[in-house]
Amino acid sequence: MGLDVRLPLGLLFVIIGALLAIFGAVSDPSIYARSLGINVNLWWGLFMLVTGAMLFGLSRRQDAAMCSSEESPEGAAIEELEQVRCLEENNEP
Amino acid sequence: MNAHLTVIDWMIIAVYFGFVLGIGFALKRYMQTSTDFFLSGRSIPAWVGGLAFLSANLGAQEVIGMAASGAKYGIATSHFYWLGAVPAMVFLGVFMMPFYYGSRARSVPEYLKLRFDEKTRAFNAISFAFMTVVSSGISMYAMGLLLNLLLGWDFAVSLWVSAGIVVLYIFLGGLTSAIYNEVLQFFLIVFGFAPLVFLGLKDIGGWDGLRAGLTTVATSQGFPANAWSSSWSQMANPSANPMGIEWFGLSMGLGFVLAFGYWCTDFLVVQRAMAANSMSAARRIPLIAAVPKMLFPFLVILPGMIAIALTYAQGPARFELPHNPNGAINYDLAMPALLFHYFPTGLLGLGLTALLASFMSGMAGNVTAFNTVWTYDIYQSYIHRGASDAHYLWVGRVSTIIGVALSVATAYATTRFNNIMDMLQLLFAFVNAPLFGTFLLGMFWKRATGHGAFAGLVAGTVVAATHHGLSLSTGSVPGLKGAWIASNIAYTSEMAQNFWTGIYAFSACVIVTMLVSLLTASRAEGELKGLVYSLTERPRSNEGRWYMRPVTLGLVVLAASIFLNILFW
Numbered sequence: 220m221g222l223d224v225r226l227p228l229g230l231l232f233v234i235i236g237a238l239l240a241i242f243g244a245v246s247d248p249s250i251y252a253r254s255l256g257i258n259v260n261l262w263w264g265l266f267m268l269v270t271g272a273m274l275f276g277l278s279r280r281q282d283a284a285m286c287s288s289e290e291s292p293e294g295a296a297i298e299e300l301e302q303v304r305c306l307e308e309n310n311e312p
Numbered sequence: 313m314n315a316h317l318t319v320i321d322w323m324i325i326a327v328y329f330g331f332v333l334g335i336g337f338a339l340k341r342y343m344q345t346s347t348d349f350f351l352s353g354r355s356i357p358a359w360v361g362g363l364a365f366l367s368a369n370l371g372a373q374e375v376i377g378m379a380a381s382g383a384k385y386g387i388a389t390s391h392f393y394w395l396g397a398v399p400a401m402v403f404l405g406v407f408m409m410p411f412y413y414g415s416r417a418r419s420v421p422e423y424l425k426l427r428f429d430e431k432t433r434a435f436n437a438i439s440f441a442f443m444t445v446v447s448s449g450i451s452m453y454a455m456g457l458l459l460n461l462l463l464g465w466d467f468a469v470s471l472w473v474s475a476g477i478v479v480l481y482i483f484l485g486g487l488t489s490a491i492y493n494e495v496l497q498f499f500l501i502v503f504g505f506a507p508l509v510f511l512g513l514k515d516i517g518g519w520d521g522l523r524a525g526l527t528t529v530a531t532s533q534g535f536p537a538n539a540w541s542s543s544w545s546q547m548a549n550p551s552a553n554p555m556g557i558e559w560f561g562l563s564m565g566l567g568f569v570l571a572f573g574y575w576c577t578d579f580l581v582v583q584r585a586m587a588a589n590s591m592s593a594a595r596r597i598p599l600i601a602a603v604p605k606m607l608f609p610f611l612v613i614l615p616g617m618i619a620i621a622l623t624y625a626q627g628p629a630r631f632e633l634p635h636n637p638n639g640a641i642n643y644d645l646a647m648p649a650l651l652f653h654y655f656p657t658g659l660l661g662l663g664l665t666a667l668l669a670s671f672m673s674g675m676a677g678n679v680t681a682f683n684t685v686w687t688y689d690i691y692q693s694y695i696h697r698g699a700s701d702a703h704y705l706w707v708g709r710v711s712t713i714i715g716v717a718l719s720v721a722t723a724y725a726t727t728r729f730n731n732i733m734d735m736l737q738l739l740f741a742f743v744n745a746p747l748f749g750t751f752l753l754g755m756f757w758k759r760a761t762g763h764g765a766f767a768g769l770v771a772g773t774v775v776a777a778t779h780h781g782l783s784l785s786t787g788s789v790p791g792l793k794g795a796w797i798a799s800n801i802a803y804t805s806e807m808a809q810n811f812w813t814g815i816y817a818f819s820a821c822v823i824v825t826m827l828v829s830l831l832t833a834s835r836a837e838g839e840l841k842g843l844v845y846s847l848t849e850r851p852r853s854n855e856g857r858w859y860m861r862p863v864t865l866g867l868v869v870l871a872a873s874i875f876l877n878i879l880f881w
Binding site: 222224227228230231232234235238239242243246250251253254255257259260263264267 | 320323324327328331334335338339342360491492495496499503507511514515653654655656657658659662
């Protein structure tokens with residue numbers, strides 16, 4: 220399956236993190252009374268941004284691309300068993 | 313309690329919905345065969361499957377319910393994790409996955425067909441398909457009510473919008489879509505709730521402050537001082553702990569029968585491991601899931617404990633749990649109320665997104681399990697055999713829509729016939745209680761036969777119902793809570809009653825299965841290869857680094873779980 224899940228994962232957290240951090244930087248400090256005076260939007264947004272960027276970076280490396288079970292010797296052997304049991308007879312190309 | 317959302321909160325929610333649908337559209341072109349749609353083409357890497365395995369179980373009801381239990385029972389709620397789930401997940405990965413994955417069954421009921429016979433499969437498949445639809449509907453109902461209460465959202469709108477989104481992304485991307493969104497949801501829950509734990513703990517004065525607060529909670533309800541802050545030390549006597557259970561019923565009922573029954577046989581979670589891209593990945597999926605599972609009590613139980621400690625705190629009131637109209641504390645609101653108390657706008661949007669995500673992926677988990685069991689185990693087996701693969705792929709897509717439609721209908725029915733839904737859930741609990749006995753004997757005793765398994769399942773279900781009909785917990789009225797035959801057995805709590813129902817059902821199932829199996833003809837050993845432990849070649853598991861080997865990984869996870877039990881003894 221061609222889509223590495225870390226790509227949408229990274230992008231989503233980069234966007235949400237950036238939204239939170241920017242909002243935290245410009246928002247009225249008085250709204251942080253409830254969060255014990257900590258600007259949680261800014262700090263947590265930055266943290267999410269960095270995590271998202273890391274995940275995005277990992278997805279750009281090709282090492283862990285998803286491969287189907289037939290591509291490993293062990294998986295191919297089990298696929299054979301499946302044919303014997305007639306579970307996937309119609310799957311042959 | 314009514315929160316005010318601003319533009320930034322809505323933007324975060326909208327971005328999330330955009331990604332959910334985007335993943336569905338991006339995966340559409342990879343859905344070529346029915347195996348792609350129902351089993352992700354068996355191409356899921358271990359870590360992705362592991363996080364999805366964990367998230368599939370992490371519906372909104374679980375998140376909210378665990379925080380509620382944290383407030384009600386304290387740290388003893390962690391038994392659901394450190395005594396129940398984690399050992400069961402290790403057992404699944406080390407001992408059971410070789411048969412599920414190696415037999416190449418495409419669903420849990422199909423394994424029962426390969427190992428036993430047609431009627432055992434039919435019994436399991438039909439009850440499971442029915443159960444997923446109904447429980448998904450009931451949780452939709454609960455979520456619709458909650459969103460209405462918290463944010464004033466219209467019940468019908470929350471229901472139809474979330475159902476529509478789930479249908480669309482599963483229709484397009486099948487199981488892969490569900491799994492990817494579950495991974496997204498896992499991270500969202502961590503990002504959404506971690507700041508809550510941080511702020512709550514900081515506010516109450518760390519673990520020491522929390523423990524002091526929980527002492528007040530315990531003593532003012534007449535329990536020993538550490539009843540809320542220690543998980544085992546008050547388990548000798550059922551009246552000394554808020555759960556009302558003693559250590560034996562807890563360990564056997566929850567730790568063995570119910571937790572193993574759920575984690576090792578429920579297709580909703582096992583499906584994620586069956587979609588793995590290799591045997592070794594399939595075995596590592598539950599083990600990888602066990603690592604965050606072990607840490608989740610700190611994320612979902614701790615907020616409940618903080619909420620109850622703050623509610624009982626002396627001095628000027630900082631935070632108080634909302635009350636029901638009858639004056640009792642509404643424990644179910646522990647998590648959302650705390651969220652609204654500490655989170656400013658912005659972070660509040662993220663917290664709500666995490667809740668919505670767990671709501672939708674809980675539904676998606678049910679739907680993907682339903683469409684697979686319906687298509688393979690009911691439609692292909694009994695209605696239309698031997699059609700082309702494209703036909704079954706089409707049936708899978710259609711049954712996705714039908715499954716969600718039935719769930720929505722159930723949600724509406726629940727608003728009118730609440731009691732019928734409670735009765736249905738009770739019925740499922742009876743059917744599920746003995747299941748683990750059947751799988752245990754099926755996988756580890758080659759003499760177990762199809763007739764034996766079927767008789768055992770029926771006997772276990774009957775015993776579960778009978779025990780429930782004869783027992784009652786303190787303070788409950790006869791009826792849905794038990795004693796609908798006669799009130800002969802008394803329990804200190806409903807939880808104790810449930811655990812013992814499980815113990816009796818499991819024992820009955822094992823005994824009857826063994827007796828009937830010995831009286832009926834067993835199958836030829838050759839046919840059971842790959843299905844039973846003693847007739848299957850052990851998968852090689854001594855390759856790669858230590859964290860790549862299932863047995864080693866399992867031992868490390870178990871040791872960590874024992875350590876946590878001792879730490880909070």
